[in-house]
Amino acid sequence: NFMLTQPHSVSESPGKTVTISCTRSSGSIASNSVQWFQQRPGSSPTTMIYEDNRRPSGVPDRFSGSIDNSSNSASLTISGLKTEDEADYYCQSYDNNNRNWLFGGGTKLTVL
């Protein structure tokens, strides 16, 4: 079993770029795809990135995903920050050993 660890919070100014990390505790980050979800207060989560770096239609290209084998982590990068990007972001992956899905602890993004 492994865990996905995210920073509790990040903040950045409008127009800037922010990166949120998601570190896998054991096993290779490349073993299973990573998804990223955005959750605004009072709303259900929405998919922003799937299969590490693929963007669903309708998601702005300001959002991008990547994985880094050297740090065993996935990252969500948001460029040209807007106040509407202020939300909680969760990474999610899959554990082959027990067929469980799991989420990272979530990162609160503040755009100020």
Added chain:
Amino acid sequence: QVQLVQSGAEVKKPGASVKVSCKVSGYTLTELSMHWVRQAPGKGLEWMGNFDPEHGGSIYAQKFQHRVTMTEDPSTDTAYMELSSLRSEDTALYYCATPVVLPALDYWGQGTLVTVSS
């Protein structure tokens, strides 16, 4: 248009059980793999399990292994999640979610608030 519509809020006493429903419209339930995710107040998302049609049964997170049952009624396209032996820590918003278009949880219900209080 795929929609997942969940049942209304519940208030339960410790030790009781709760059964949350999730009705699918715009798609056939048997073609989906319905997942259940919960979120305690002010906390993160927690995967509880899913009904896996490819394996013909449900997969549960170890934490809930002995207390949760996920079932489906294909005749009404409704999925159910029942959690037993409720305790105060089970107070949370419970979501159903499923991959439809994407290989990811791209459709979510609106959430059902379950409050456990004596």
